[in-house]
Amino acid sequence: MAGFVYIVTNSKRGTLYIGVTSNLERRIFEHREGLTPGFASKYGCTQLVWYEEHLQIATAIQREKSLKRWYRQWKIELIETVNPEWRDLYFALW
Known part of the structure; x- marks a missing residue:
């Protein structure tokens, strides 16, 4: 199964949230609608500004963990x- 690593934010150079999913369109929709309790919702991270596709979900998870250790x-x-x-890349997904 393929996977995606993504970064959402609340504004340019604002709060960053890094996540991983197997369904990027659905997951970003959930962020945009406030359906994801936790850090991203608390800080209003709804704008997709970066994503990367991986052939295996395990590779995507590994990349997510790596990115979370990076300096801001x-x-x-x-x-x-x-x-x-x-730019918000959400509408470019289709």
Whole structure:
């Protein structure tokens, strides 16, 4: 089963949340609608600003754990390499 690692935020260079899922569209919809209790909902992280697809969910989980250990600046640089304007990528998924 494929997996996705993703980063959602509440604003440009704002609070970052890193997650992993097998269904990116559904998961981001849940973030946007406030259906995910916890950190992301508490801080209003609803905008998808970065994601990466992996062929195996286990690889995606490993990547998520790795990214969570990164310094904040490294995460910002990762986002800005592919999304310098911090556009919400949710609508580009289709």
